Amino acid sequence: MLATPEQHGLHAARLSVARTPTFVTNRISIEVGEVDMISFLGWSGTVLGCVGALLVALKLPASRYAYVCYLVANALLISYATLRADYPVLVLNLGLTLISLLGLWRWFRTRETRGPVEVSLACEQFARQQRAARAVLGPRYLA
Numbered sequence: 001m002l003a004t005p006e007q008h009g010l011h012a013a014r015l016s017v018a019r020t021p022t023f024v025t026n027r028i029s030i031e032v033g034e035v036d037m038i039s040f041l042g043w044s045g046t047v048l049g050c051v052g053a054l055l056v057a058l059k060l061p062a063s064r065y066a067y068v069c070y071l072v073a074n075a076l077l078i079s080y081a082t083l084r085a086d087y088p089v090l091v092l093n094l095g096l097t098l099i100s101l102l103g104l105w106r107w108f109r110t111r112e113t114r115g116p117v118e119v120s121l122a123c124e125q126f127a128r129q130q131r132a133a134r135a136v137l138g139p140r141y142l143a
Contacts, residue, residue, distance in 0.1 A: 045076030064107035070100040
């Protein structure tokens with residue numbers, strides 16, 4: 001028999017769950033007390049997804065790490081959807097995982113692996129900046 005929180009001196013607000021749920025996965029029994037593990041997975045994934053979206057929206061140099069937040073959030077929400085048998089959420093997060101992997105690859109790859117279109121766009125942008133600098137400073141300052 002499990003001890004109640006009051007027997008341990010804990011008198012915090014209790015959930016209205018009368019009995020302790022037990023999850024059995026591959027011969028391992030996990031007893032969950034006051035914290036519902038499924039809700040924890042769902043809310044943790046939601047918070048990390050919001051942190052990732054905030055990082056992308058701020059357009060900081062650290063924004064590339066938003067995709068790491070997205071991947072962890074997707075893993076948590078995939079676990080959540082699997083345990084709740086919520087298949088639309090499961091499929092959504094599997095798709096978002098693929099998109100997060102694409103974003104992670106695009107942010108962290110080196111310049112040498114860029115394609116020809118991206119290199120030519122970067123060259124055009126540099127040429128525009130050079131023309132603008134010549135217009136402001138004059139040709140003698142820029143070779």
